[in-house]
Amino acid sequence: MIQVHRDSARLLPVEPSTRAIALDLYERVADAPIISPHGHVPPSLLLRDEPYIDPVALLVTGDHYVTRLLHAAGVDLADLVVEASAGRDARTVWRTLAAHWHRFAGTASGYWIEEELDGVFGITTPLGPDSADAIFDEIAAALSRPGFRPRALFERFAIEFLATTDDPLDELQAHAALAASTLKGRVAPTFRPDRYLDPDVIGFAGNVERLLSSTGRPGDFAGYLGALEERRAHFIRHGAVSADHGVEELFTLDLDLGEAERLFQAVIAGTADAAERRAFRGHMLVQMARMSVDDGLVMTIHPGVARNHSSATLDRFGPDTGHDIPVATEFTRGIRPLLEKYGLERDFHLVLFAVDETAYSRELAPLAGFYPSVYLGAPWWFLDAPDAIARHRSAVTETAGFYRGSGFIDDTRALLSIPARHDTARRVDAGFLAGLVADGRVRLDAAQRIMDDLVGAIPREVFKL
Template identity: 50%
Template sequence: MSKASTTGTAWSLDPDRALPAEPRQRDIARAVYRATAELPIVSMHGHVAVEAILDNQSFGDPAELFVIPDHYLVRMLVSQGYSPADLGVPAVDASGTASETDHRKIWRLFCENWKLFRGTPTRYWIEHALIDVFGVTHVPSSEHADEIYDHLLATLALPEFHIRSLFDRFNIEILSTTDAPESDLAAHAALAADGWGERVVPTFRPDALFYPHHATWRDGIGRLSARSGIEITGYESYLDALRKRRFAFAEAGARASDHGHLLADTTPLAAADAGRIFDAARRGQISQGESHAFAANMLFETARMSLDDGLVMQLHPGVLRNHSDANFTAFGADTGFDIPIPIEFTRSLRPLLEEFGLDPRFRMILFTIDEDVYSRELAPLAGVYPSVRLGAPWWFLDSPGGMARFRDLVTETAGFYNTSGFVDDTRAFASIPARHDLARRVDAGYLAKLVAEHRLGLDEAVETAIDLAYNLPLQSYARRDS
């Protein structure tokens, strides 16, 4: 993965990291990887805040950049007995949980525990960023923690390490943010006025408005009404408000909507039943079962809306959010306690695909963390429905092993060209090039195996690698009305 400084030399990245160990396949993989290594990055499923790009923000200090916001990193240290508070994760409860505010101390704790990340993608991403982006020359350790901290602090203060400069350095062609329906999209408009309108685009994420049993749902409906300018008096005006906001997103450059539901159910409701549930929810009189039925209905309605506004529909179900009530109460969401569950797609998606799956105006990209369904359900679905693309390995699976298993499990049924190409799904801006680099290396290794087995020609492998890294993400996320 890297050449460690235990040899007395500066810490550096091995040029063959993540490529096959077998010598002949490695030689082929090197040739394939070279064809993709410098391609522009297409980052169509991101969570970087648009305001950070608009304001050309710096990344603060090392703890603020690498530790506190990274739920991959936090969850590993929590699993070893540390508290999120020890890592500077801010408390949200009213009990006065005290979070560490000494960011140098937080960084030391991380460096002292560097060995915990051996064999994980977190290790790959962070060492790529530390070495290649920020010029760190020592492996994180208790001995070098302060030296690394001081180097990073000075480097992060330089103008060339602010976010827009790094955007250019990383060769990012387009980056998608994730935005609530009630967003005024003003930051996107300001970026467009700066000439960045084709480089940073919004994504419509309405999950909070689809589950009426959530405590924030009624307030969300109020914000949707205010932003859309439509008085929401019932289910039909609620649909009208969503349609209007989707068109506003499309006009602002959005390519897709994004849906992180618990299940993949897309069973529609009769309008009268949906209206009854909606009205009951506004009175606070709704069961969790009714809420999930309403959410399933709204996935179906989302597909219908996409025929008019052209937004690609992303669905990534199967995560039980905030598994620990105690942690959620103390520290809120996105602190590492989201756990995958088994998920079923074939029957769940049938209502939606029966109605829209053969319509050339419709495009759906499916993600999962339950890799058991790759070969059994998802590859067969993507391998026949022209509207369906299989999204890249996501979250716990965007690792060398996860990406290699993905290719093994789906390619023989769906091929390469019924997949979306790579998307990085990250809030950690500095890790974007590392994530794309890892995907390109793993794909090069898989394609090299096919070449070595005389199942592909080298020219075909190179063309496929370029498509996976660059062309397929652009094609998969192209607006369907464009």
């Protein structure tokens, strides 16, 4: 992992005896290679290896954590898009970020960006209106150097494994080319079939039609399942280890073949009502679990987010622009039909993520503490920040221990933020473990083994690496 220059004990507990233990634990893993089994870095970024255009493209444009807070401060999202014709160059946008930088104090995004400025560029001057131009220039100058291209950064970050997220019909040529390249570290695709499984997605019937025609399958339920299986096999041949599923509600349902066939025809024809579409969606999660049992892909589920809350923003700027908002999420009853069928299967791995903290101690730790197939996903989305990670550990550890978690997952599009995010998790975990050592709950040698396993053995086991 990259060298960092700020206070070496940052994020660790302040009480001196606990901090000393935490430092010991953290330093064991500070430089351990990064395993990133779920994220959204585009493989083309690494394949093309072009220099980042400018500091805004690097740190602002695609990061909806950043643009959403600027938007909340009253900045029009359009004013964050570099557009020469509108007289808006990158420096102008960067000054907007700098003018609002005090609003990021205490946020995860603020912390990560400061980590990146320092860790990657050696910039420790606080960002603000006065320093905006100088920092812009310093980053821009660095970006023109070969050491700051994506592949150089990837290797400098010591990324051992990076999973991308990909459409089932993607031919994965970028992944094939990367595998054949000299890049140090493995880049694997992830099978993400939501738009082929959820009848409420716009364009669903057309998506299924493309899936069937590209695999030469007939238009019945068996053909549909066969097509999905075929694409999963294609992903596995290109190194995929997991299939990822995003749903607003965690609902699963087992159906007999006749009912599934009937629903399939109805959702394709667009005649299914809301209850039927829900049943189909719920059944397809069970089918995806069945396929995971058969082909070994780890199944991950990210439930509980209402997408595109602001229609006007969606219309102007598209999805993933900062207005996906979590909702209360139920797991115990929703996942039961799936677990009744496959929860005790050997080698079936199911990782459950949550953006609803209430499920941690109430449902997820109890589920992961019984079912050998269920792993508790690391804190996700709004919750992969220092305090939230600590709350997660506190909520789940007493029931499920450290060995039923997924290991940290960065879930990011921003290559640059990967080391900062993993470093954050390592520091918070070290601090949490140090607290257990300091108050006599865990012996130091046991904590040391756990610390090592959290960044190595655990994600390797969960994601079958």
